Each structure stands twice: as C-alpha cells, then as structure tokens.
Amino acid sequence: MKHLAQIARRAAALVLAAVLVCTLVPAAFAEEEIAHPTTIGGADTTLVPVEEENCLSWLFGSKDKITMPYLNIKGKGLRRNVTLNLVDCLVGITYTELGSIGSFVSSSAAQQAWKAQAVAIHSYLLYQKQYGSSANALVYTPVDQIPSSARDALRKAIEPVKDEVLTYNGSVIDAVWSASAGYNTQTGVYGTCSGLDAWGTDVPYLQSVESPYEEQYHNLMRRIIGKDYRYTEYNDSKTGQPYESADTTHKDLGGYVQYNTFVSNGRSYRYIGQFVSSRYCFDFSADENGTPVMNYYGYGHGVGMSQCGAVGYASEQGMNYKNILKHYYTGASISTSGSSSGGLFSWLFGLFR
Template sequence: MSKFARRCAALMLAVVLLCMAVPAAFAAEGDTLPAGATTMGGANTTLIPDEEENCLSWLFGSGDTITMPYLNVKGQGLRRNVTLDLEDCLVGITYTELGSIGSYVSDAAAQQAWKAQAVAIHSYLEYHKKYGSSANALVYTPVDQIPSSARSAIRRAVSEVKDEVLTCNGSVIDAVWSASAGYNTQTGVYGTCSGLDAWGTDVPYLQSVESPYEEQYHNLMRRIIGKDYRYIEYNDSKTGQPYESADTTHKDLGGFVQYNTFVSNGKSYRYIGQFVSSRYCFDFSADENGTPCMNYYGFGHGVGMSQCGMVGYAQEQGMGYRDILRHYYTGVSFGTVGSGSSNGGLFGWLWSLLGL
C-alpha cells in the first residue's frame, strides 16, 4: 500500500471511530463520579474515574495525566491508583521536596533548582511505573494546600519542563536523590555516594561526584529537611563504649562507606544509633573535654542528586537545570514523555501513521 493510500485509510478509520467513541465518552457527562473517585484539591487534580480515564487515554493518550499505583498524599496517607494532572503532580511533589526556596536564593536560582527537581521526580515516577515498583516514598502536597506565591513560582518552573525525563541507553532512569551528601575527611571533598557503595550495584548514572555546597545550603534548608547536617555520637550503641577506631578504607568520594564494611572497635555493624541510613559518612574526633566521639555528615542515602548541592550550584554558579542534572546523573540524556494526542492513544498512532 502506498503512503498516500495509508494516510487515506487512516483518516477514514479516524472518522468512523470518532463518531462511535465521542458520544459514548460524553453520554455520562452529567453523571456523578463512581464511589472512590475523590477530589485531591486544586485545579485539575480530581482523581479520574477508571472508565473515563481509560476511554480518554485510548483516544487521546495520557501524557497530560499520570497514574501511580501508590502515592502518599499529604493529609490522606498512602493512596492506591492515583491519577493526577501531570503538572499538578510535579508541582505538589516539588513543593514537598524543596518548599519555598525562593525566600533565600534568587528567583533565577530557585527556578533552575525547581526545574531540576521536577525532571528528577518525573523520571523517578516513570521508572517505577515502568518496572511496577512502588514510588510511595514521595509525598504529594495537593496544590490548593500550597501557599499561592510558592505555588505560582513552582508552577512557572514546572510548566516548562513537565514532559522532560532523564534517560540512559534509551531508558528512563531511576533518578534518586537525597537531602544532602557527605564529607570525606580523608580527601577534604564534599560529594555524593555511588550506587555501588550504597547498595552494592554499579549503576552507570549513579556515580560519586563532587558536591561542594552541602553544609552551606543544608543550614539554609533545615526548615524543609528538618535535621542537622552534622551529627555527633559519643558511644558505640552496641557496647556503650567510646569509639576508638574504624575501617575507612572503603570510603567513596563523599566519604560514604558501604553498609557492610563499617568496623568499629573490632566489630562490624550495619546500623549504629541515629545514623539516618545504612550508608555511613563519618570521621572520629574528640569533644572539648577530650571524650572520643564520631562525627557523621549528610542526610539520606547520599546517592544521585543532592538537593543542597543542587540549590548551591544554581545560586553560586548560575548553573542551569540541565547542567545540574548532567552533573549529578553521569552520562544521561534528555527525553520526553509527551502530552497531547501526538504522543499516545489511538490518535497518536494515527498521527504517526500519517507522518504528522
């Protein structure tokens, strides 16, 4: 069949199917939503009934919405099969993660940081959707609960990047991030933790990279993060004895050590006291009285993008969101999960067939 003939056939098929489907889609326009369909708050954040969502997605694609098998919703807890407007979803999670950072960095820097965070969030969501895993570590703040000035500023950033995702070798990446990375007293360098050191898996795009603004911007972002960057512990929580020594030979760039390589006072540990994760970034010193103590740094697993480092790069170096993301995720490219009929659904297939 010639290209012209294929296009004619596709047009005829589109007309027939549109005549059949559109009346059905609009027939129940005045009906009430089925049980379980609730409003999340804010513009276009109604949970879309499965029947309507499936029909519309079949016709037009679903790039403008995103459905997560599980998502934590602020004030509502963990919800199942949540469908949200994509932009609202990214605005709500970005606000949860970074808050109103425009109050202590320039508007230009805040815009780039919010964009970087939104692209990482979108990539993370798409990755976990693709592999059927849970993204319930994220919390969506319904947009009508976000202060209007912050909501407007974050939406301005998100609207420009909402379709963008990070890819590696053609696949969307698991774009993990943490509040702040660590500090390596052996090298004097702040930096992130590699996937290999954190979880024992060498992921090409999750390598250790420098991140020089960790403590500086953690102190500014404490109102969001809620905990100090630096912790001090005096005694081994297993034995009650002061720390004396530790195996530090497995430290990566940011000073993190793999969970099963930490040895203190001749004993191996995974979790010690108030460590925030099973990845350790630490050194030993003494307090003003000479009591031996352990200092450890950072908040979270330290892998992937550091939020404190990201904000610092945007503010101190004027770095754009794409350069920030390329720095923290090694070797990635940018792709799109597009919105509109040309990227999904029946009409997306037809548009592709027509060469449009």
C-alpha cells in the same frame, strides 16, 4: 495479508480483554485484598482507599495526566491508582521536596533548582511505574494547599520542562536524590555517594561526584529538611558500647564508606540500617573531653542529586537545570517523554509497528 489480519485480530482481542479487566476485575480484586492483606512500604493496602480511575484513560492514554499505582498525598496518606494533572503532580511534589527556596536565593536560581527537581521527580515516577514499584517515598502536596505566590513561581518553572525525563541508553532512569551529600575529612571534599557504596549495586549513572555547597545550603534549607547536617554519636549503634576504634579507609569522594568495609570495635557493618543515621558517611574522632565519637554528615542516603548542591550550583555558579542534572547523574541524557500516560493502546500500537 493473512498475517496482517491475524495481527489485527490479536490486537483487538487484547484490547477487549483489557476492557473486561477494567470492568470486572476491580471488584474481585478488592475482595481478594480484604481476604489477603499485604503491605507496601509499611502501609496496609487493605486500608488504602482506591482512587477513581478511568479505564478508557488507562487504555488509550490521557495527555498531560499521570497515574501512579501508589502515591502519598499530604493529609490523606497512601492512596492507590492516583491520577493527577502532570504539572500539578510535579508542582506538588517539588514543593514538598524544596519548598519556597526563592526566599533565600534569587528567582532565577530557584527556577533552575525547581526545574532540576521536577525532571528528577518525573523520571523517578516513570521508572517506579515501569517496574510496578511504589512511589510512596514521595509526598504530594495538593496544589490548593500551596501558598499562591509559591505555586505560581513553581508552575512558571515546571510547565516548560513537564515532559522532560532523564534517560540512560534510551531508558528512563531511577533518578534518586537526597537532601544533602557528605563530607570527607580525609580529602576535605564534599560529594555524593555512589549506588555501589550505598547499596552494593553499581549503577552507571549513580556515581560519586563533587558537591561543594552541602553545609552552606543545608543551613539555609533546614526548615525544609528539618534535621541537622551534622550528627554526633558517642556509642556504637549496634552494641551500645563506647567507640574504641573504627576503620576510616576506603572512603569515596564524599566520605562514604565502601560497601561492607566499615569496621568499628572489631565488628564489620554491612547494612546502612545498622547505623543510627541512614547514611554511610562518617568521621571517627574524639570530643573535647577525649571521648571517642562517630560524626555523621549530611541528611539522606546521599545518592544521585543533592538538593543542597543543586540549589548551590544554581545560586553560586548560575548553572542551569540541565547542567545540574548532568552533573549529578553521570552519563544521563535529558529526553522528551511526550504524553506521560500513553495507555495500553499506544503500547499495542508499538508492538505492531
């Protein structure tokens, strides 16, 4: 009994401390922020307005709400401590990512692709929040700015899956995705890039998998993606000199070069940022005049789910969102997260169960 009483006192002390933090720290933190500017994702946080946050919601949780430390809001830029209705959040980001795809695929296919995207978004947000990372790579379109027909269709798709997330070994995953995957001219196969090939980190659920609908659905989604699927470069992006030779070996399924294995004009390239394209997927050839060129394929890093591939699988094969997600995130499971914001009280309760 004495031991239980000690646990109860400690829990009460922690809750009291958290209340004091909620009420006293924000003002001091704001002053500190002005004195010592920092950057997150290239944004000066001293210029980021602080959204109003309810500390009781933070302590005790708020059903059907999600709070992100940082989130880009369309028309407003990067904001801090943004609390949104969970469905609104998923609808707004899904619309930014996939748009009104119902205009060129069937309603049922659009619903499955939207569901897959929403579950990936929810997983990504919770993963970033868990590790204190910024989710400023995503842009939330306020739902009142979405055309009503698209908004209603998105809600219909997302509401039933709002609590679902992707997990691996019981932990929510970093469910990254890209607009489209690559193409391997050596094998004639379209496919995604593994985390190892893209970033040098072998993540079990971010492996290279086949994705056959890349160019077909990229051409239909160009108004959403905004860039060409193919890109041709005539000069070495590091030196500006014309290409003379390039190592095209060690490609993965989708034509991506394995980490630190690409050599052009005798020079080794390690980081993706050294290319004009943000990708590591290419083919080295010559144009009709015989001038050596580098051809890049796809748009985005190519890791995780391909949006073009997801739309293609839903439309061409009638694949549902669960099978789409399981295809792109190797070995991942779909779990129910329950309340997305359990709060400090739920965390403390878990400690003493």
